[in-house]
Amino acid sequence: MIDIANKSALVTGGGRGIGRDIALKLAKAGADVAVSDIDLETAQKVASEIEALGRRSLPIKADVSNSDSVTEMVTAFTEKFEKIDVLVNNAGITRDGLIMRMKEEDWDAVLNVNLKSCFLCCKAVSRTMMKAREGVIINIASVVGLMGNIGQANYSASKAGMIGLTKTLAREFASRGIRVNAVAPGFIQSAMTDKLSDQDRERFLAGIPLGRLGTADAIANGVLYLASPLADYVTGQVLTIDGGLVM
Ligand code: NAP
Numbered sequence: 001m002i003d004i005a006n007k008s009a010l011v012t013g014g015g016r017g018i019g020r021d022i023a024l025k026l027a028k029a030g031a032d033v034a035v036s037d038i039d040l041e042t043a044q045k046v047a048s049e050i051e052a053l054g055r056r057s058l059p060i061k062a063d064v065s066n067s068d069s070v071t072e073m074v075t076a077f078t079e080k081f082e083k084i085d086v087l088v089n090n091a092g093i094t095r096d097g098l099i100m101r102m103k104e105e106d107w108d109a110v111l112n113v114n115l116k117s118c119f120l121c122c123k124a125v126s127r128t129m130m131k132a133r134e135g136v137i138i139n140i141a142s143v144v145g146l147m148g149n150i151g152q153a154n155y156s157a158s159k160a161g162m163i164g165l166t167k168t169l170a171r172e173f174a175s176r177g178i179r180v181n182a183v184a185p186g187f188i189q190s191a192m193t194d195k196l197s198d199q200d201r202e203r204f205l206a207g208i209p210l211g212r213l214g215t216a217d218a219i220a221n222g223v224l225y226l227a228s229p230l231a232d233y234v235t236g237q238v239l240t241i242d243g244g245l246v247m
Pocket of ligand 1: 012013014015016017018019036037038039042062063064065089090091092093113140141142143184185186187188189190191192193
């Protein structure tokens, strides 16, 4: 079993979906885990589940696209846990549409919540991690950041941007003992993919060699591996967890 006892982790967008599974997975492996979400109520529920496992937790209301909110989130985190060992940038949204019909506000919203947030959160934890000369950052990107997707110009650009940011930060932080990696989920059974039309779902399934959607648990497994000492020689990588969709 992977053991990350005595580590403290912060998961953004941890109130539901993949983020919730990641937060619980890290806690089950021994970490104390703060759950941040734009919806405090969902963060509180997950934090209670983590405490029921015997770990420390903290629900934090934060809009990760907002600089002040991110600063407050990291301050609240460090007040309770002192140091941050693991940051998982998971919060994300979609506002799909063909580019001809895509509103500028939908472009901005997706880029801000998915990509700018990643910049803000990485920057906010960088001082503490550099001082400690260790830390792990895991950015939840997407396969569409690698291969593009019709109707997701904003989303795929934001996820491709996260991958570029991951590689740059991996280089900037390596000498300080901080590892930075991305996880690129394929099509995962979730509220996000529940919105897909039957036609799109069939189209995606046809391209997945393993022939099924993935689970949030499969993504959480990848995050746990990257957060753990098993991955201590892994940085700047994109771990694709997608049933073989991209290869
Ligand atoms: P989800 O169920 O929609 O969960 C996303 C979480 O992020 C929600 O709790 C949401 O809160 C929160 N959030 C949204 N905007 C936020 C903001 N500005 N600040 C803080 N939190 C915010 O999505 P998911 O399917 O679990 O996806 C999680 C991550 O995996 C995302 O980055 C997504 O792009 C990525 N991903 C998902 C899939 C998939 O198939 N599901 C595939 C590839 C990548 P509210 O619910 O209150 O809005």
